[in-house]
Amino acid sequence: MESARNAEAKHIVENYLQTLGTVTELLAFGVPDSLLAHERDVIRQSIRDWVRTAGSDGIMSVSIGLGGLRAAYQSLASFLPYDEANAAARLHHAFERGDYAYLASPAAEAATSRARRIELEASELAREFDALVSGPADPVLSGVDAFLNEFDRKLSSLSD
Secondary structure (H helix, E strand, O other): OHHHHHHHHHHHHHHHHHHHHHHHHHOOOOEEHHHOOOOHHHHHHHHHHHHHHHHHHHHHOOOOHHHHHHHHHHHHHHEEOHHHHHHHHHHHHHHHHOOHHHHOOHHHHHHHHHHHHHHHHHHHHHHHHHHHHHOOOOHHHHHHHHHHHHHHHHHHHHHO
């Protein structure tokens, strides 16, 4: 049974990695979550399950290794509902075209704020992944992490 779960988790992770390969240049702005073969939470849990149970040999069987899995885990933050991803795409295209009128608009400001939230969520996911692979947490480091997370949230709310 455990090997069937690992195989399913690995399959979900590999599907996700294929999707990432097609949208890499758009991740900073956000991409539609409808491109994912599975829900974000299912992918997140599959990565967590697979990292916990696969061991280093199993993780290395994916071409990107542990560092790549960490980056993939972080990238989950970039998958957004369609309307938010559409606004992010408009922002991306405005940057490419040098459309300063759009870049100064409230819509662009909202999309930029969303990009900052993606960055904060990605940082949170990176810390979560690091804690997952490092084993039991040190209480002092957990306290520092909690403090940094709270600081990030407050900083984000000030910039919005």
